[in-house]
């Protein structure tokens with residue numbers, strides 16, 4: 001959180017009530033401490049997919065499918081499809097149930113396994129890629145995903161500022177050194193990568209948006 005809690009609450013109130021299914025998922029995630037995107041980030045993903053008219057959407061890190069549903073509802077509007085990957089069998093099973101209840105099964109393919117393996121087997125290209133899995137693996141995902149993003153496609157990554165600790169000079173417990181260092185390296189590599197045009201938004205837990213340039 002990089003701005004006052006009151007502002008986050010206020011901005012969230014502008015989104016209005018989520019429908020009962022998303023509200024149930026938010027409550028469940030909170031209860032079980034499953035780290036899902038904030039409603040504002042979910043809404044933002046939905047807007048980005050719709051405004052970019054993305055057809056082929058890829059998500060790395062499904063958990064119980066909360067962000068997947070925001071993405072898939074947008075894909076329903078664009079006539080697109082979401083492929084989502086998670087290595088946690090139980091969470092993915094629950095995501096499939098929620099997706100079914102949201103009547104979005106036709107819009108979503110959920111793949112179980114380590115994204116670092118699955119990404120090497122995908123031969124389609126994607127217009128929109130959302131990364132929200134293991135923070136320490138972001139650099140690995142970046143190199144695996146690069147060839148899969150269509151020219152002009154968008155790469156959106158959550159938690160890039162991780163509680164603000166990625167900002168140099170922040171103080172945090174030593175056990176987070178590796179993760180924060182990895183995220184800092186990831187952001188710097190992404191920002192300097194001339195194949196992407198990137199901006200970072202300090203909302204939610206920090207969200208980067210990059211457009212793949214060129215052929």
Ligand SMILES: C[S@@+](CC[C@H](N)C(=O)[O-])C[C@H]1O[C@@H](n2cnc3c(N)ncnc32)[C@H](O)[C@@H]1O
Pocket residue numbers: 035036037060061062063064065066067068085086087088091113114115116132133134137
């Ligand atoms: C932050 S949660 C995803 C939350 C979800 N995007 C949402 O907002 O509703 C991260 C998920 O990534 C999964 N994950 C972590 N490392 C992974 C990997 N290498 N391959 C596939 N899934 C992974 C975890 O199992 C976890 O469910």
